[in-house]
Amino acid sequence: MSAEEQHTKSLVRETIYAATVYLDDQRWNDWIDQCDEDFKYSVVTYSPEVRKDLSYLILSRKEMHPYFDLLPKHNSDHSPLRRHASIYTVDVSADGKTAEAVTSFIMTQEMIDGISAPLYAGENRLYLTGKYYDKFRINGESVKFTERVARVYTRRFDKGTHWVF
Amino acid sequence: MPARNHKQWTAKPDLELGEWVDSRIYSDEEIFEEELEKLWKKSWIALCHESELPEPYDFRTAIIAREPIIIVRGPDNKIRAFLNVCPHRGMTIERRPSGSFAPAQPSGNPKHMTCLFHAWQFDMKGNCVDIPRQKEGYQDRLDKSSQGLRALRCEVKYGGFVWVCLDDHTEFNVETWTAGAMDCIKDSIDAEPLELIHYHKAIIDCNYKLWHDTNSEFYHDYMHYHNRITGFNDEYFQRECSAFDNGHVNVGTFTVNYEEYDVAEDRGTLSFPNLPPDNWYMVDMFPGLNFNLRGSVVRMDLMTPLSANQVMIEFRGFGLKSDSAEDRAHRIQHHNSIWGPLGRNLHEDLIGVAGQGVTMTPKSEPRRILHGRHEGAYIHDEIGMRHFYETWGKKMDRLPSDPEQKYRPGKVVGPEMPPAKGLSTFAGKVA
Incomplete structure (x- = not known):
């Protein structure tokens, strides 16, 4: 592996981990800034219950601003979702202009409200498991997401959420 | 009145x-057990x-009132339902959802339901077709x-919904059970x-009834920014709630203004057949099943x-089924935007009932739950819940307001009145 490819892989890893921090902290605009103009985001799963591939959410970059801007108008829990991510693979194209990465992640929920706050506040619960399948456009030191497919292995969401995975 | 003391x-x-x-x-566990017997096993x-x-040879498993059920499609293309229980030792025959x-299983032949425990095999009509070493074990005392x-x-x-009833002797078929409640959507579906x-x-x-209540009353639309901004006009307040025999209710339609919500897409061109563009019907089936036809998608809550x-x-x-790939993608987006696990409305509805569940745990202090809004059977009238609990009371022979007493009729229908207009007492639309 060339030093240049090694450096690009390192930039991709930093981008994925930065996205994890932004999403954990609900810094939605910082997350959007990491995405290129043609970025596509989706949450998908395979359901053995109905033996089908299912889509739970699809957003373009253009749709992400109003999606996040409307959050304060909606009721939701105040129990943050956080990720633990491990990057499994990063593959850089031969010309060094694009890359793909696979990242395993789990999400936990810090219970504050949502069920009985006096009982459960302070507890953490496993929320879902999944893998991110990411694609990037690389221009020098700039690494931008062009696609994120969050493939989850969870179909039981109980109350659900308004926050992306 | 200020905050009340215990007596008040x-x-x-x-x-x-x-x-x-x-x-x-x-919340009462005895009442719950009685409901399984008197309601769920009879519906x-x-x-x-x-x-x-x-x-x-495809199958699907489910549960009614703790009874495991398997639904199979036979080689004759007919769909049948059975208890998912082996008659030998009570093992679950099929464990997957x-x-x-069609394929062979580790202890079973292709095209058979096989209990993996002792390899008893059944065909798609429920006939037992093989008991390993039957003659040696049972001689002539028991036959497959x-x-x-x-x-x-x-x-x-x-x-195309698959309906099952545990009661062999029910007086109803599906059509008479639904008693006209599905008529508002049947031409579309x-x-x-x-x-x-x-x-x-x-x-x-x-x-479970708290979720059914939520689906039966629309007064809680105050919780949903999406519904307030796309509805809450004079036409919305003219949606009528109708009661049907056997405890069912439906809610009439109006035109949803999806364009009022920034990230929503108009559903007019993909609205279901025989449904005016962007219209929305709700059907609540006793004791716990809902159909929701909202423009381009149908939702079913079981x-x-x-x-x-x-x-x-x-x-x-x-x-x-005839959807093009493009139309299907739009329908899925329409569904998920409000009803998916990340959707705007479903999450809010579930927060509501989860909060009710916290206050109504078994043995918690009994309190009154009000179902008393009368608005001429229009959208914010609570007639749906009152009708449900009248039926519940009759079938359970318990008084919903004091379940230790025998049932006696209560007030379901209120005075006639014109539909409400506008939002004079609520500022949420402009929030």
Whole structure:
């Protein structure tokens, strides 16, 4: 592996981990800034219950601003979702202009409200498991997401959420 | 009145019988067990959709009132339902949620249901077709011909939903059970074959009836910014709630203004056949099943009560089998934007009932739950819940407002009045 490819892989890893921090902290605009103009985001799963591939959410970059801007108008829990991510693979194209990465992640929920706050506040619960399948456009030191497919292995969401995975 | 003391708090409300219920009906374990016997084992329940079993030998498993059920499509293309219980030792015959019996299993032949424990095999009509070493073990005392599965009444009806009833002697078929409640959507969902496009589930620590109540009343639309901004006009307040025999209710339609919500897409061009563009009907089937036809998608909520204070809700979405890939993608987006696990409305509804479940745990202090809004049977009238609990009271022979007493009729229908207009007392639309 060339030093240049090694450096690009390192930039991709930093981008994925930065996205994890932004999403954990609900810094939605910082997350959007990491995405290129043609970025596509989706949450998908395979359901053995109905033996089908299912889509739970699809957003373009253009749709992400109003999606996040409307959050304060909606009721939701105040129990943050956080990720633990491990990057499994990063593959850089031969010309060094694009890359793909696979990242395993789990999400936990810090219970504050949502069920009985006096009982459960302070507890953490496993929320879902999944893998991110990411694609990037690389221009020098700039690494931008062009696609994120969050493939989850969870179909039981109980109350659900308004926050992306 | 300022905050109340205990006597005031627990006093009978200044409402008529039928306009409130006692919270014990949502939390008492004895009542819950009685409901399973008197309601759930006597009702027709739509457990899945025919598109979940598209091929011969496909199966789907489900539960009604703790009884495990398997639904199979036979080589004759007929869908049948059985208890998912081996007559030998009571093992669950099929453990997966869905699949196909066409391939061989580790201890079973292709095209058979096989109990893996001792390899008893059954055909798709429920006949026991093989008992290993039958003659050696049972001599002439027991024969496979007497060891068929327990067959259940099963019909495919209304858009291809698979309905099952545990009561062999029920006086109803699906059509008479639904008693006209499905008429408002049947021309739309029967126009052409439907196909499942969405599935996820929730297990919530609340009584199943609290979810049914939420689907039966629209006064809670104040909780949903999406519904306030796309509805809450004069036409919305003219939506009528209609009651039907056997405890069912439906809610009439209006035109949803999806363009009022920034990230919503108009559904007019993809609205279901025989449905005016962007219209929305809701059907609530006793004791715990809901159909929601909202423009371009149908949603079905199936409740499986797990205990007095816990329910599993399975959320299914449907489009048209004939959809192009592009149309299907739009339908899925329409569904998910409000009803998916990340959707705007479903999350809010579930927060509501989860919060009710916290206050109504078994043995918690009984309190009054009010169902007393009268608005001429229009959208914010609580007639849907009152009708449900009148039926509940009759079938349970318990008084919903004091479940230790025998049933007696309460007030369901209020005075006639014109539909409400506008939002004079609520500023939420401009928030």
